[in-house]
Amino acid sequence: MALTDQAEVERQLGRELTDEELATLPGLLDEASDLVLGYLGLDTAPDPVPDAVARATASMVVAVYTRPASVPLNAEQQNAGIYGVRYTTGSTSGSPWLSNAIKMRLDPYRTGMVTMSMVSERNGYSGDDEVGYW
Numbered sequence: 001m002a003l004t005d006q007a008e009v010e011r012q013l014g015r016e017l018t019d020e021e022l023a024t025l026p027g028l029l030d031e032a033s034d035l036v037l038g039y040l041g042l043d044t045a046p047d048p049v050p051d052a053v054a055r056a057t058a059s060m061v062v063a064v065y066t067r068p069a070s071v072p073l074n075a076e077q078q079n080a081g082i083y084g085v086r087y088t089t090g091s092t093s094g095s096p097w098l099s100n101a102i103k104m105r106l107d108p109y110r111t112g113m114v115t116m117s118m119v120s121e122r123n124g125y126s127g128d129d130e131v132g133y134w
Contacts, residue, residue: 001045002029003036008058013065021065032060032096039098041111056105060096 006025010016017025036057037045046053098106 001033002026003033003045003049003057004029004054004061008054009061009065012055012058012062017065025061028061028064028096029057032057035060035096035098036106039103039106040109050109052105053109056102059102060098063099064096 006017006022009025009029033045036053037043040053
């Protein structure tokens with residue numbers, strides 16, 4: 001299930017999608033949603049999807065549509081004489097990517113708690129024993 005829809009992508013893009021863009025939209029929405037769910041640590045999409053999560057997911061798709069065609073796929077940097085430009089990792093892949101700015105927007109929705117035992121299996125401590133401190 002995609003975390004956003006065509007209407008949000010078009011709102012952020014500021015125009016309606018072309019026929020070519022409409023053909024690629026379902027796959028890009030799914031890819032972006034998969035990345036967001038993985039980053040958030042979720043197995044399934046929340047219901048309802050928070051507006052900020054929907055906007056961040058749409059931003060990832062808009063970035064693919066607005067990537068300059070002159071930038072080669074998977075380029076890390078371009079140089080012309082003494083001038084050069086370095087690209088953010090993933091930003092030239094042709095697929096959605098999680099930029100640092102999008103990660104910051106998603107951080108409030110991220111699951112951060114994990115429970116794990118901090119007791120060694122070798123010492124036999126059951127948790128009921130008294131622990132002595134200095």
